[in-house]
Amino acid sequence: MADQAPRGWVLQSDPLAFLRHGFFTRRGGVSPAPYDTLNCSLASADDAGNIAQNRGRVAGFLGVGSGALLGLTQTHSADVVVMTRDTPVWQTGRGPKADALVSDREDLALGVITADCGPVLFASTDGRVVGAAHAGWRGAVGGVLEATIEAMARLGAGEIIASVGPCIAQNSYEVGAEMRDSVLAVSPEAGDFFAAGLRPGHYQFDLSGYCLHRLRRAGLRRVSRLGLDTLPDVARFFSHRRRTLAGGGAIGHQISAIRAGSLGG
Numbered sequence: 001m002a003d004q005a006p007r008g009w010v011l012q013s014d015p016l017a018f019l020r021h022g023f024f025t026r027r028g029g030v031s032p033a034p035y036d037t038l039n040c041s042l043a044s045a046d047d048a049g050n051i052a053q054n055r056g057r058v059a060g061f062l063g064v065g066s067g068a069l070l071g072l073t074q075t076h077s078a079d080v081v082v083m084t085r086d087t088p089v090w091q092t093g094r095g096p097k098a099d100a101l102v103s104d105r106e107d108l109a110l111g112v113i114t115a116d117c118g119p120v121l122f123a124s125t126d127g128r129v130v131g132a133a134h135a136g137w138r139g140a141v142g143g144v145l146e147a148t149i150e151a152m153a154r155l156g157a158g159e160i161i162a163s164v165g166p167c168i169a170q171n172s173y174e175v176g177a178e179m180r181d182s183v184l185a186v187s188p189e190a191g192d193f194f195a196a197g198l199r200p201g202h203y204q205f206d207l208s209g210y211c212l213h214r215l216r217r218a219g220l221r222r223v224s225r226l227g228l229d230t231l232p233d234v235a236r237f238f239s240h241r242r243r244t245l246a247g248g249g250a251i252g253h254q255i256s257a258i259r260a261g262s263l264g265g
Helices: 048-062 137-142 144-154 177-186 188-193 207-217 240-245
Strands: 010-012 019-024 080-083 100-103 109-114 118-124 130-135 160-164 174-176 194-196 202-205 222-225 254-262
Touching: 019 048, 019 118, 048 109, 048 254, 080 144, 100 109, 100 144, 109 118, 109 130, 118 144, 118 207, 118 254, 130 137, 130 144, 130 254, 137 144, 137 177, 137 207, 144 160, 144 207, 160 207, 174 177, 177 188, 177 202, 188 194, 188 207, 207 222
Parallel strands: 080 100, 160 222
Antiparallel strands: 010 019, 019 254, 100 130, 109 254, 118 130, 118 160, 174 202, 194 202
């Protein structure tokens, strides 16, 4: 992982270095505080023109037009949208309700929005099929990662690699017993990803570690994570938990995106 653009406005994963992709930070945009600066969330109260400019910069980095940077109405589900040549492209801000995108089209970039949840980017080793998933704990438990892999396989992907981007880390992610019980009810083996919390009846959850576990269990041999914690890194990342601890207020979201087609092709 290394910064690949001025001011560290985009981070990249080495296993995906042969593709146009990025785990974008909050830097490098035009939005004022509290959305400063690369807020890419269409659901925020940020000025629409600023959001359009920010998303345009992301699209330009990926080598596509602004309208070709696709996003979803994310709902913490396991639903996946597959974009083929026959699939109509929706207008920006009108994406279907789902939490993952898969495509073999080189003219599109697939993006997911996060501010503590896990952004996961996928690619076939030949770069022909790619995917992007929004994996909070509900989506990960519900199977969004496996559903993304299955959708990619239906498009003809052979070996698939995946990388988990910046998300809230275990030291920052305190959860209650009810949440732990919900995870263990579906994944009894997930107890390894909960450590004792600082308060009685609370636990520290390793979201990115759990995502890696689910990816490996689904058969992926090459998986990685950037290992960056969104909560304490105020300069680079938006964070829902940070906002909650501060008493609320407006917030922006960072974007992670990928495009099919090898850079060497």
